[in-house]
Amino acid sequence: MDENTKKVNSWRDGISAGDHCLTLDALQDLMDGSPSDLKDAQHLSGCAHCQAELAMLRSFERALPAENDQAAADWITAQLQRAQGMPGAPANVPFWRGWLRVPRIATAAALMLTVGLGLSLYISSRQERPLLHGSSSENLTMRSGDIRLTDPSGELDREPENFRWEALPLAKSYSIQLLEVDGTVLWNGQSAENILITNPELKTKMRPGKTLLWKVTALDALGKPIASSSPNRFRVTAAK
């Protein structure tokens, strides 16, 4: 094990769950102000892991509205209620769920599915893989790393004049993101080609000495993501 791994492990171990860490129930009791054991409160005061767990539990329980998320939270809640059926309403059970409660029908359905899947795998293994050009975008599954980024990458003397990546035949446009290493998005843009010319606004985001990431998502005609790249890292070296 190298020195750096040792160092990282020691910090991680120091803040990870230990043998004496509290259960969620004990944390809930502490949050409610009714600890079942005084030792729990003592442990909490000296344990970063339990404090972090408690902070997460508190965040969940209080469901504090973050800035501007009320409308989104209401929308999600409505989706959830629509999905399960409202209380008081007749149970909104899809007809097939009723069928699947009958063991014989469920078994038959599972069998048919297995046979169908087996057949399709057999047929597809006997056929040549279709060329990407000939397939429909509907059949594509978005995968990270499907787009290969070319430039920029690594240490640069000055801001890159453009960003380049390998074209994806089915892509109608590309979404480009410039990010800080912690994932904060600094800049968002779109391009119809597999190149983006660096505009002055984008250049201002590239502070010398700061490591940045960029990634590309390919979009279909409807603006739906069909593939994405892994992030590429670059840094404009500090002016000497």
Place this chain on the structure above:
Amino acid sequence: MAAPTATVLSIDSGQTYSDPGRFTAQFGVTVARHFVAGCAVAFAGDDAASCETGESNGIIIAKMEWEQLSDEKLIARYRAETNQSRAEQYTNELFRRHHLKVARWCLAFTNDRESAADLAQEICAKAYKSLFSFNGQSKFSTWLFSIARNHCLNDIRSRSSLPAMDSLHVVIDTLPDLALENPDSMMERKQMAEIARQIVCEALEETERVVFTLHFAEGLPLDVISRMLNLTNASGAKAYVVSAKRKLERAVRMWKAKS
């Protein structure tokens, strides 16, 4: 024993009726007699006579009963109920109470309502399927939290190629080394962890400690932590990581000097 009177009836549309006679006349349904806290509850006094006890189809459960039952009692009734449609009403009410919590929790993770809705659906489905394993020793909301937390953390970890994870390695690599320069003082991993734990607890303030732990131990991206903890300062969790790192460097220097 005088039965307490429930005066509110509701159906899914949100309409509320204080007069059960009007309610039954308009909708032609049978209202069940309910039992709340061991007392038979009849609706609106004298009109209760017109209500039948019911195991009939299309049962509508009084809003008051929903509200008075704890989560755990709803689960107990769900388990005891033999009528499928009525059993689902109990679980629907149970989950409805917690939808907002789950929604906000997932929003903190994704900051995008469509993905958050997907995550929330998955969490609710998982909880619904595992409801039989809920043993009643925990609060339902604590149990639901454990499902939501694990599901969202796994989701974050499964996307480990995202930049947030890269940043984790970049930042953690720059933390001070606890190893002493004297080769005679080789420490065991356990001892090092204990020293790290002490230093984190003594040198950092509570929010710094929590942010540091969530970021480095749980692998949560900083923007997720900012939303989860509702950190409203300009740079959110990042500011706490930066100050934590500075304080840890100082604390490690002092600890090494003492050692």
